[in-house]
Amino acid sequence: MNLEDLRVIKTKTNLQSTLIELLKEKPLEKVTVTELCRLSGITRRTFYLHYENVPKYFGEIIEQLMDELEQSMQKTTNYRLLNYQQLDPKMIHLFEHIYNNKEFYQFIFNNNSNFAYYEMFFKRIKRFVKSSMESMDLINEITDFEVSYQANAILGIILEWYYQDFQKSVADMNLILLKVLKL
Amino acid sequence: MNLEDLRVIKTKTNLQSTLIELLKEKPLEKVTVTELCRLSGITRRTFYLHYENVPKYFGEIIEQLMDELEQSMQKTTNYRLLNYQQLDPKMIHLFEHIYNNKEFYQFIFNNNSNFAYYEMFFKRIKRFVKSSMESMDLINEITDFEVSYQANAILGIILEWYYQDFQKSVADMNLILLKVLKL
DNA sequence: AACTATATTATACAAGTGTGTAATAATTTT
DNA sequence: AAAATTATTACACACTTGTATAATATAGTT
Known part of the structure; x- marks a missing residue:
């Protein structure tokens, strides 16, 4: 079959x-x-x-995009998200992927968009953040609240990038993330 | 007239x-x-x-809820969000408001919901975070990226609370927020 | 109380939605 | 290559949507 x-x-x-x-x-x-x-x-x-309908169908296309997002993030397997000391240029892959697929992310963040799309995005970032945190901190248990906090914080930056019409360059975004994580 | x-x-x-x-x-x-x-x-x-239509109409009702949210947060005018040292019981008003209006927030976070509702929520939290940050840090300029980062981080915790079906008490959430901000 | 303004109604229409059924066509299996 | 499977079609149906028009009712104004 x-x-x-x-x-x-x-x-x-x-x-x-x-x-x-x-x-x-x-x-x-x-x-x-x-x-x-x-x-x-x-x-x-x-x-x-x-x-079911057009928006749900579009959700399937967004899932494909999320697979690509995850691949972008996995390129940086050994990169440590919260290791503020050193800027790893590989980290750039996340923002790079988003910039290359601007149009789709504009659909996700668009005013008339479905919240389900945002959630798909959120889930993938969470997965990435969780594994990053776990590889850093082998002692303490990491709670779902900590993961959701960090993951959605990063999404906040991406949202702000969108609100500013992706004016900032990918490299700028990289620096902004590092600076804010240090805060 | x-x-x-x-x-x-x-x-x-x-x-x-x-x-x-x-x-x-x-x-x-x-x-x-x-x-x-x-x-x-x-x-x-x-x-x-x-x-215009039912979802847009419901958006107006959500805006009313957001006004109440803002009032709840303003009750704690002098509370400093990022002052990790002391736990101010007044801070509880944010989570209290959400818990008291669970049903509405479930509509906002619901899978079939409109992203516009989330954005309304986000905007109000941002306003609160911005003024909190400004009252703390009078020296440095606070960027929109920093505000969006912090605001959405808090929303991440609230989202996680929703995912866990509001099992945690309001007091617990208060502690979780403090702990995570300290992180 | 009469006048004016306008919100609401009654009715209609073309378009889209989601679903059901039976016939047909394409693909896979043997 | 024939048989079995199943995706697609053609057609139909009740329902919802968003908009248009003129008549009516209800409010505000003088």
Whole structure:
């Protein structure tokens, strides 16, 4: 038995590319299932066979982005997030990934966006922060509150970057994070 | 000329109380304008004369909640958020307010929620953190990045509290915040 | 109390939503 | 290559949405 039917793959890739195209013209909340399907050349019925609605569907695309985010962060396996003393240039990968995918992160932080997207982001950062903390501090137990605190703090910086329209360079963001962690 | 017509006040209070009632039965995304208006005894046309749609309308109610939040925080004007040395019992007002309005905060953090609600929350916490930081540190300039970092960090703790279904007591949360800020 | 302003209603319409059913077509399995 | 499986289609249905228009009712103003 195959993992995915060829037909399914075809419909899904069709849908995804037309959605990406549509999002260059209009915000997500203006994309209707009807239009998406008409442009993709598939029936609405088929869409609903796979997904609930447009925002939930977009959530799947965001999950793909989050996989890439995680890979970016894992490039810096041995980097210690809270080791303020030395600036590791590898650390730059997090902000680099975000900058390279600005458009998607703008959808996540957009006013009409779904909170679920933010949560996906949050969860991945938490995972990264947790392993960073654990590799640093082998003595004490790290609580979920500490992890959520640190992870969401970093997200706060990223949010601020977004609010300032990604004016700051990736290198600047790197320094800002280090400075703020030291605080 | 009056600030608000009596008729307007009547429709708005009607709508609000029926919405609150409806939200005890079903999630926000299942509330339709049609049902809301039928139960409120007003026409759909009237609803659209005042609001855009149900989620945006609910945003107005959240703004009211945010006003209450800000009042709670202002009760502790002289409390210094980052003064780790002494635990001020007044500080409890923040978590107290959240606990007393659990149901609303569950709507904000809910998976199908609008990111706009989170942002409203974030903005208020930022304002509080900014003034706290400014009253502490009169020498250095405080950047927006530092404020967003601290504010969202606190929101991270609140989010974790929500994930753990508000099991921890208000007093516990108070201690957790202090401990984590000291970290 | 009469006049003016405007909020609300009644009604209608084109469009989109989510779901059901049976027929058809493409893919996988044997 | 034939059979079995299942994704997709075609069509239909009740429902919701957002907007338009004219009539009505209710408030505020003089």
